Amino acid sequence: MNWLPQFSLERFKGIILKEFIQMRRDRLTFAMMLGIPLLQLILFGYAINVNPRHLPVDVILADKGPLGRSILYAFKNTSYFDFIRQLNSDEEGREALNQGDVTFVISIPPNFSRDLVRGDKPVILVEADATDPVATGYALSSLSGLLTSALQNDLKGPLAYLNGASGPFDLQVHPLYNPEINTQYNIVPGLMGVILTMTMIMITGLAITRERERGTMENLLSMPTRPLEVLVGKITPYIFVGYVQLSLILIMAHFLFGVPILGSIVLLYAAAFVFIVANLALGIMFSTIAENQLQAMQMSFFVFLPSILLSGYLFPFRGMPLWAQAVGEVLPLTHFLRIARGILLKGNGISEIAPEIWPIALFAVVALTIGITRYRQTLD
Amino acid sequence: MADDFAIDVKGMTKRFDKRTVVNNIDLQVRPGEIYGFLGPNGSGKTTFIRMLCGLLRADAGSGTCLGYDVIKESALIKTQVGYMTQRFSFYEDLSVTENLDFVARMYGMKDRAQAVQKSIEQLGLSRSEKQLAGELSGGWKQRMALAACLIHQPKLLLLDEPTAGVDPKARRDFWEQIQLLAAKGLTFLVTTHYMDEAERCHRLAYISYGDLLIHGTVAEVIAHAGLTTWSVHGPDLIQLAEKLRQKPGVEQAVIFGSKLHVSGADSAALEQAIAPFRAGPQQWEKVPSGLEEVFIHLMEKSTAQDSS
Ligand SMILES: Nc1ncnc2c1ncn2[C@@H]1O[C@H](COP(=O)(O)OP(=O)(O)OP(=O)(O)O)[C@@H](O)[C@H]1O
Ligand SMILES: [Mg+2]
Numbered sequence: 036m037n038w039l040p041q042f043s044l045e046r047f048k049g050i051i052l053k054e055f056i057q058m059r060r061d062r063l064t065f066a067m068m069l070g071i072p073l074l075q076l077i078l079f080g081y082a083i084n085v086n087p088r089h090l091p092v093d094v095i096l097a098d099k100g101p102l103g104r105s106i107l108y109a110f111k112n113t114s115y116f117d118f119i120r121q122l123n124s125d126e127e128g129r130e131a132l133n134q135g136d137v138t139f140v141i142s143i144p145p146n147f148s149r150d151l152v153r154g155d156k157p158v159i160l161v162e163a164d165a166t167d168p169v170a171t172g173y174a175l176s177s178l179s180g181l182l183t184s185a186l187q188n189d190l191k192g193p194l195a196y197l198n199g200a201s202g203p204f205d206l207q208v209h210p211l212y213n214p215e216i217n218t219q220y221n222i223v224p225g226l227m228g229v230i231l232t233m234t235m236i237m238i239t240g241l242a243i244t245r246e247r248e249r250g251t252m253e254n255l256l257s258m259p260t261r262p263l264e265v266l267v268g269k270i271t272p273y274i275f276v277g278y279v280q281l282s283l284i285l286i287m288a289h290f291l292f293g294v295p296i297l298g299s300i301v302l303l304y305a306a307a308f309v310f311i312v313a314n315l316a317l318g319i320m321f322s323t324i325a326e327n328q329l330q331a332m333q334m335s336f337f338v339f340l341p342s343i344l345l346s347g348y349l350f351p352f353r354g355m356p357l358w359a360q361a362v363g364e365v366l367p368l369t370h371f372l373r374i375a376r377g378i379l380l381k382g383n384g385i386s387e388i389a390p391e392i393w394p395i396a397l398f399a400v401v402a403l404t405i406g407i408t409r410y411r412q413t414l415d
Numbered sequence: 416m417a418d419d420f421a422i423d424v425k426g427m428t429k430r431f432d433k434r435t436v437v438n439n440i441d442l443q444v445r446p447g448e449i450y451g452f453l454g455p456n457g458s459g460k461t462t463f464i465r466m467l468c469g470l471l472r473a474d475a476g477s478g479t480c481l482g483y484d485v486i487k488e489s490a491l492i493k494t495q496v497g498y499m500t501q502r503f504s505f506y507e508d509l510s511v512t513e514n515l516d517f518v519a520r521m522y523g524m525k526d527r528a529q530a531v532q533k534s535i536e537q538l539g540l541s542r543s544e545k546q547l548a549g550e551l552s553g554g555w556k557q558r559m560a561l562a563a564c565l566i567h568q569p570k571l572l573l574l575d576e577p578t579a580g581v582d583p584k585a586r587r588d589f590w591e592q593i594q595l596l597a598a599k600g601l602t603f604l605v606t607t608h609y610m611d612e613a614e615r616c617h618r619l620a621y622i623s624y625g626d627l628l629i630h631g632t633v634a635e636v637i638a639h640a641g642l643t644t645w646s647v648h649g650p651d652l653i654q655l656a657e658k659l660r661q662k663p664g665v666e667q668a669v670i671f672g673s674k675l676h677v678s679g680a681d682s683a684a685l686e687q688a689i690a691p692f693r694a695g696p697q698q699w700e701k702v703p704s705g706l707e708e709v710f711i712h713l714m715e716k717s718t719a720q721d722s723s
Contacts, residue, residue, distance in 0.1 A: 041490075049520030053509065060508045254504035257468055258521040259493040414470050415431075 041261055050260075050268025058272055068238070072230045072280045076223070076287050090138040090174055090353050092116045093131045095123070100148020102189060106159065106204075109185035110141065115174035132164050132211060133387060135373055138171060138353055139163050151186075151203050158205045165210035166380045167221050167351050178206055211381075220295070223288040224375040225348045228368050230284060231277055231307070232314050232342050233335075238276070239318030240331040242269045243410070248327060253414060262410040266323075266403065270315040277311035278304070288379075297382030306374045309392055313367040313399035320406035342368045367395045421446045421571050421602035422467065424478030424485055429462050429471060437463050438625035439475070444604060444618075446570075449597050451616030452606040455714050459625045460606045461501055464573045467604075468498050481571055494522065497564030501575040501606075503556045507549025511540055511559050514548050515566055522567035530566055538562040538592075553580040561589070565596075572596075574605045578612065590615055610707045621710065623717040637709050642666075643682035644704040645689060647675040649697030662688035667711055678708045 058065060092110070096103055110116045119137055122128055128140035142160040144150075150157040161178065163171045182202035190203060243265075246252040255265070281304070288294040317338065325331035343349055345363040352363060363369045370391040377383035377391075422444040429437040437459040444450045452460050465471040467480055469489020476486070483491045505514045515534060519527040535544050538558045543551060548559060557577060564572060574593075578586045590612065593603055597617075605616065613619055613633070620630040629636055647655065652675040656668040659677055664684030668677045675697075679685035693699050 043523055045523045046521050049517055052520075053506065053513075053517050056513060057506065057508050249507070250500075250502050250504045251506055252504075253470065253500050253502075254498075255521075256470055257493060257496075257498040257500070258518065259490060260521055412469075413472050414465065415472060 042263055043261070046260055047264045047268050050265060051271050054269055054272045058276075064238070068234055068276050068280065069283065071234055072284050073287070075230055076226055076284060076291075088114045088174075088354065089117045090115060090171070090351075091119045091136065092139040092141055093120050093122050093128060093137045094118055095125065095128055095140065095142040096121055097145040098143045098147035100146075102148040102151055102186060103143040105189050106143065106147075106181075106185050107141070109181055113174075113177045113181070115177050116141075128162060132162060133381065133383070134390075135164065135377070137164070138167075139174070147204075154203075156203070156205055158207050160207050160209060162209045162211055166376045167347070171210070175208055175210075178208065182206060220292075220380055221376065223284075223292050223294050224379045225372050227281060227284045227288070227375055228310070228346070228371040229343060229348055230280060231311060231371075232368050233339055234280065235273060235277055235311055235314035236318040236321070236335045236338060237332070238273055239270060239315045240321045240325070240335045241328050242319055243322035244325050244328045244331045256412060256414065262407045262412065266319050266406050266410060270312065270319055273315055274308070274311055277307070277315075281307050281311075294379060296379050298378035298384065302385060302388070303375065303378045306371070306378070306388060306392060309395045309399065310367055310371040310374075313395045313402065316399045316402035316406065317367075320402045320409065323406045323409040323411070338366075342366050345369070347372050364394065365398070367398050370395050420444060420479070421448070422450075422478075422480050422604065424467070424476060424480070427463060427466055427476035427478075428474045429459070429466060430474050435625050437466070440622065440625075440627045442620060442627070442630075444602055446602050447597055447600045448617045449593060449603040449605060449615070451613045451619040452604055452622065453608070453613055453619060453710065454606075454622035455624075457624075458622050460622060461575055463622070464498070464575055464604065464606070468492060468496050468573060470498075494567075495570045497567070497569035497572045499560050499564045499572070499574045499577050501579075503548075503560060505548050505556075505560060505563060508547060510545050510547055511535070511551070512544045514559065515563055518563045519566050524567060534562040534566045537565075539588075554582055554585050557581050558585070558589075561592075569601070571602045572604070574603060576606050576608070578607065578609065586612075610705070610710070613706050613710075621713055623713060626717075628713055628717065633706060637704055637706065640680075640704065640709040640712055642678050642680055642704040642709055642712050643685050644676055644678040644702050644708055645685070646700045646702040647677060647697045648673065648700070649695075652697070655692065655695070655697065659689065659692070664688040666715065667708060669708075669711075676702075676705075676708060678704060678712065680712065 094107060096107070107118065111118065116139065122131065122140070125142065128142065131137050132140055140162045142162070144157055147157045163175060165171055182204070186203055246255060289296060318335065321331050321334040325334060341362060345355065345359050346352070346366050346368040347363065348368065352360060352369065355363065373391050374388045377388055420443050422442055425441045427437055427440045427442070428435065440463060454460050462471060466473045466476070467485060469492060473486060478485050480492050481495050485492070506517070509517065512531060512535065515531045516527065519530055524530050535541055538561060540559060540562060543555060548556065551559060557580065561577060564574070578589055581589060593605070594615070597603055605612070607613060616633070618630065618632050619636050621628050621636065629639055631639065652670055656670060656675055659665045659668040664679050664681055665677060665688050666679045668675060677685070677689060679688070689699070
């Protein structure tokens with residue numbers, strides 16, 4: 036492989052320019068690139084109902100008495116909550132939620148057992164990451180039954196009266212990031228990622244196969260072009276298309292669905308660059324493998340399905356079985372969803388989204404490398 | 416000596432799924448030469464040319480093209496070769512100028528705008544420079560393709576049926592252009608199915624089903640074929656031709672306008688066959704064989720061998 040030292044900026048520019056002209060002349064594709072986002076945004080603006088269990092929970096257990104633990108068992112028995120760690124302070128709790136490590140933080144206050152037995156009705160605080168309200172909704176609604184049933188076995192004899200009508204303690208649920216629990220808030224930023232995935236992979240998926248089918252490949256290969264120039268040159272114009280789509284969706288999301296933009300737009304645009312490139316690289320990789328445009332399309336669909344199903348777009352990520360989560364972690368969309376929701380709904384900064392950037396970047400590099408090695412410089 | 420030849424290759428072989436399409440071909444082309452490459456459809460001409468410029472990997476063979484190793488240095492060969500594909504392979508959704516500009520960029524030309532302008536004028540494309548390449552007529556597409564192949568001032572041109580579908584005037588212009596460039600030292604390898612074009616070549620090679628059967632100047636090729644031809648002039652040539660074709664020793668009996676050409680490889684057998692007809696009302700005259708008779712003779716010989 037000696038393509039790197041011969042990389043020519045002039046040829047690279049030539050290919051970009053050519054792709055731009057062709058894109059401009061291909062009205063239908065151009066209209067589709069702008070039409071798809073608009074159409075999908077309107078169609079998918081609805082919530083999809085699911086009932087995830089076993090959501091990750093961190094616990095702040097300040098109570099030394101026995102009742103705090105009993106309550107936690109009751110939580111666990113609902114099957115909605117899986118305890119991950121025990122934390123020591125509220126700050127740690129916030130941090131865990133902010134990072135997206137857990138969906139809930141449950142705090143049991145100091146002297147909970149004592150206050151409860153005294154009949155003071157102590158309060159348990161449940162903080163929820165409500166950016167994905169579908170994920171948290173069912174879990175939260177299961178809590179109402181907990182109030183009276185949780186301590187039935189503990190409070191017997193003289194204490195039985197505490198199990199009265201309103202229960203022996205109070206639950207205070209505190210949905211963070213999306214306090215009104217609006218599903219559109221969650222779906223719309225996700226849709227941004229989904230639309231970019233679909234259009235970007237599809238457009239470049241056709242890039243090389245189209246040259247082959249139209250016979251122009253013979254000419255392109257007879258000239259001293261290098262794989263990297265051709266592949267990156269074909270990707271570059273579509274980065275702009277990606278940004279146009281992104282902007283279109285953001286504007287609609289904000290003004291039509293009222294999705295808040297809490298974090299930095301600049302940061303979102305910067306992160307989107309990596310994501311757009313990753314999808315384009317995947318498309319161009321398919322393009323070098325596929326024999327014809329139809330095959331390239333089929334390969335694209337092969338990625339759309341897992342992207343939509345396993346990324347946390349349709350189904351809450353934490354609610355999926357572990358193997359599905361493992362597959363999901365590989366997909367760029369999974370990470371971009373966290374970034375987009377994080378920035379728009381939680382106001383995340385660079386430190387929170389950085390861990391989501393590198394898996395996308397790695398994906399892009401791998402896809403492009405495979406594409407370059409697979410790019411055939413001959414016709415046979 | 417590699418520098419003595421623009422193309423100097425030995426034993427070039429290409430197989431597609433075990434079927435040998437180019438079989439052990441040796442070829443030497445001198446700089447400044449117009450070399451004609453002829454042969455029936457599917458004989459492997461395009462395949463051979465593609466191997467020369469690195470578009471197909473040869474299964475066997477070695478040699479040089481413009482002094483570069485034809486197997487290992489195809490990246491370098493590409494910078495100095497202009498390859499005109501048999502099928503139009505420029506971007507149909509780009510205009511003539513845009514296509515030429517693209518090609519100029521691919522070769523990293525310095526004074527690009529000027530080179531594009533010059534080649535547009537040279538090939539008389541000025542009127543259609545803004546037109547989309549896909550909307551050009553067949554002949555104009557060929558002109559544009561030739562312009563594009565020449566833009567980076569290559570030393571060697573590989574032209575695969577450059578004049579297919581081009582009108583006679585344009586064809587003549589085209590060949591004048593080629594001859595002018597050859598005089599300046601450019602080398603041409605041209606495939607064609609036209610005999611008049613073959614006759615304009617300095618040297619020829621005839622390839623049939625992968626084998627190079629014959630090569631040399633037009634005169635050498637004709638002499639080598641050892642064909643005898645009689646020209647017949649007079650009435651009732653159609654009936655005469657019909658009768659002659661039945662006779663052993665007569666390979667071809669073809670009417671050209673008012674003349675009938677009768678040829679055969681075995682001159683004794685041919686003379687025996689025509690003897691009964693020479694007393695007829697027609698005039699008989701022995702003439703030198705033309706290229707067309709030679710090629711048809713070669714084609715029939717190789718198909719006969721193939722089927723045996
Ligand atoms: N990519 C390929 N895969 C398989 N077979 C091929 C391929 N390219 C060419 N062939 C076969 O190789 C043979 C030679 O083809 P080629 O195009 O070189 O012929 P040609 O001499 O250029 O013919 P023509 O005068 O019709 O252009 C044909 O039988 C063709 O079917
Ligand atoms: Mg051919």
